[in-house]
Amino acid sequence: MTKKTWWRGAVIYQIYPRSFLDTNGDGIGDLPGIVEKLDYVASLGVDAIWISPFFKSPMADFGYDIADYREVDPMFGTLEDFDRLLAKAHSLGLKVMIDQVLSHTSAEHEWFKQSRQSRSNAKSDWYVWADAKPDGTPPNNWLSIFGGVAWQWESRRGQYYLHNFLTEQPDLNFHNPAVQQAQLENVKFWLDRGVDGFRLDAINFCFHDAQLRDNPPKPEHLRTGRGFSPDNPYAFQYHHYNNTQPENLVFLEEIRALMDRYPDVAALGEISSEDSLATMAEYVRPGRLHMGYSFELLTDDFTAAFIRGTVERLEASMTEGWPCWAISNHDVQRAVSRWGDGQANDVLARQLVALVCSLRGSVCLYQGEELGLPEADVPYELLQDPYGIAFWPTFKGRDGCRTPLPWNGGASAGFTDGTPWLPVAPAHTPRSVAKQDSDPSSVLNAVRAFLRWRRTQAPLVEGAIRFLDTPEPILVFVREYAGERLLVAFNLSAADVACTLDVGAATKLDAPGVAAGRVDAGTLQLPAHGALFARLD
Template sequence: MANYLWWRDGVIYQIYPRSFKDSNGDGIGDLPGITAKLDYLAWLGVEAVWLSPIYPSPFYDFGYDISDYEDIDPLFGSLADFDQLLLEAHKRKIRVVMDLVMNHTSHLHPWFIESRAGRESGKRDWYIWRDPAPDGGPPNNWQSVFGGSAWEYDAVSGQFYYHQFLKEQPDLNWRNPAVYQRMFQMMRFWLERGVDGFRLDVIEALYKDAEFRSNPTVWRPDLAGFGLRAYDRQQHLYDRNQPEIMDVLRDIRRLLDKYPERMAVGETSDLKSAISYIGADKLHLAFNFEFNAQNKNTLPWLPRYFQNVVQRYEAQLPADGWPCYVFSNHDTPRHASRLGGGPYADARAKVAATLLLTQRGTPFLYYGEELGMQTTPIPRNELQDPVGLRYWPLYSGRDPSRTPMQWTSDPHAGFSTHKPWLRVNPDYGRRNVAEQTEDPLSVLSYYRRLIRLRREAPALRRGAIQFLQKRPVEGLAYLRVAPEQTYLIALNFFGREITLKLDEALPQPHWQLRLSTAFGEHRRVRGNTIKLAPFEACLLEAEQEY
């Protein structure tokens, strides 16, 4: 396929390894389990998998606290298992992206153990240590994302160390050239092993203000918990997104450009940062979380909301930037529940899938969303997420979106022969891969057809996007236009029949239906109107004129 580039044209699928497939009966997913399911992923049509952290870790934050950057935790397997996964994935033309946490390590990493041994330690400056404030308290007002002060006092040395997350996750000092060089050495280790790219965790946090100034306070009622955390009540001018980060991004890009077809996608906290981090000399991609409702109480299921997100994003993107969208991930409630749940959850899931997979940009899927998997209520006595344990019952944490993949209607959803590390959603008897594979009307079958159509249609992969209504109310209509092809996408967000009246003229009157969620045939396009069945999502291709 001419000019096909996997990270730009393909679909990337996030796997939370401990919840995907257990191969050895310990109730925890592992690398051989993922390898065993590569044929499923190839059948689904995804171009790459992103693996959440699989490095050695004490798992205070489920792998985002790394104690060795160049090995695999025995819980998941071995380096040999990883190499086998990489080999088998590449045989199926599936790329492998690793989650890379460069902002902080585990407090049990040998580097930090040496660093905290004393002020004269050779690795003292590998982490961020500061003297107490004049009153004996923390050096400034910086707060942890997970709650409380971001400074932890060390009685042995009489100094505080900085941790943007848990106290068991001390931040590295990127102003130390030795740290900088060592992290790039680690990236080369994985690139030489054949890894295809990196998802860069909290990449905007690598640098902190050199003067350690306190953040100003701010009131943000739009955030989850209405500022439940003190972190939410600060304007983060000094503890993230410092100017020096741009040099890191450029150096990462220079490194990746030495290896064929490698990529990096960054995680940032806002759209402004995401846009500034991408380009020909910076990151390939950075997540736009405005479909994801990251840190928000809710995400409105309204056509105008999504159109505004896309239009603002497209207007601000640099000419050498490329969009990137995601509905769900390991940190947020699953969107099949977040967008309404209930009896119409599957219908909405198909509309959301169409919206995601027909945007100009790279779509990221979260394991199980292709089944319409929903957020699973977890009782207090089964919670494992440290954030949920801290804030329950106001917030139950991230466990509800990390439950085991639902493969079959067998016990434990075919995920394991043993009781899983988290309970399985009770709907697994009917919502599973085996059942939905056989049902042509299932969410899974629709995702597969949509992914295949996207791969085959250059307009859906690379075409410009043009919205056809100025103020959409009930649905969305937009064109994807490439030199050789034009697609019309129409979405009904609600459970009633609607007729969309277009403000922009269609380029031609004749359209061929390529995919729809609705039953039966009817003429959808009449002049400048589009008639849609309840919760219908349809894709039509302009007929070629000869």
């Protein structure tokens, strides 16, 4: 099967550099560590890697606060190391996507250092500055995702600046055309260097409401959100004005116009808005982003109805464009714990990879998903995440999904010769790469086998999707491409299940890596956390 574009239906493996492999003994993963393990990544059968930020940064938010968009932070290596990484990945047939954090910078960025000095300097209008109200309070009621008000006082200007995230992450003023052009030039720098695409972090946060209108309050029963703590006051508002502004669509078209000058590259937008699915559909229309993904499946809701409803709502609105799905990343509890009642479950781990890789769209797999890693329990005194520290103990932050990848069962799990920046989880070393690599029945080898098999199934890579009516906890859909139809079924429970399913003649396929069910005489039977793939006549 030959795909028209590499990213359409691709499986993208997310690498969190700090926790992948450390080669210099400082306890922090680095670019040479990624280079060293690219053969392993290629062995998984993925199509591309996405590397979380490795740019120069004071690391207030571990690289998502960028001080220089064109320099590698010394803790990760050098630009030459990145060039070696790019060349090695390409030699293995892997595409390389990197994070671009365009909506805000670090407070240590030279732009902000200049902007904060006065109201009249050359960069004075490059960030979102506003006067205080007459009583000295912030200009409006906007809140930061990381807790508290989204405004920080700067005495040198006698004004507040906006930060949708940490105070160390001031928001750029995209209403200034010079800011847009500067960020497009930063994107161009990496395209010229040869990257194959970008994961655009918080891309719907670039523009703010120029009138600085207050966000309206949200009723208590609706105070739920995607990707932030349930006790966070951020959930108390409808975020109509601090993100997802109509002007952003024009900027997306500028990004696309730039990227269209380069062959076969792709932009994947991370989107978190009041209606993320609607925003995804809007952002991936022709002439905008190639793909979009949101936090919709990064929740605690592991039911057939929720998964079906989420995908169907997106399908109904995304009449053009291409989705991307993820059930784990560096911001949320690992899926095998989140959807497995907090317990490690290798059968569930195999099923989850098969499930997300069977939905229509591309897929992001997070490092460790291929090992079935559960969430790590990081004690308070070892926490690094400012988000977790701020909301402890009701929310423990993001460190539990960011602990070092276990390469072997030795000291520090083969991750480092030094002291790891986060502790290696004791529950992870029995699931190390070395141990699973030699076990034919391991999660790792199951994932490898499934991803290789998926590549041969055109309906799973590029086909349309249509759900069938089944009772909980059974999720069933049909993927169809060029007249070929595949029946796909999952049992989302830890008990054997059966249901009536009239689909006509179905030939079971030997899909590797999953606990296999069967359909016979109109009855679908699935083992605990099992799956069925069958060809429909």
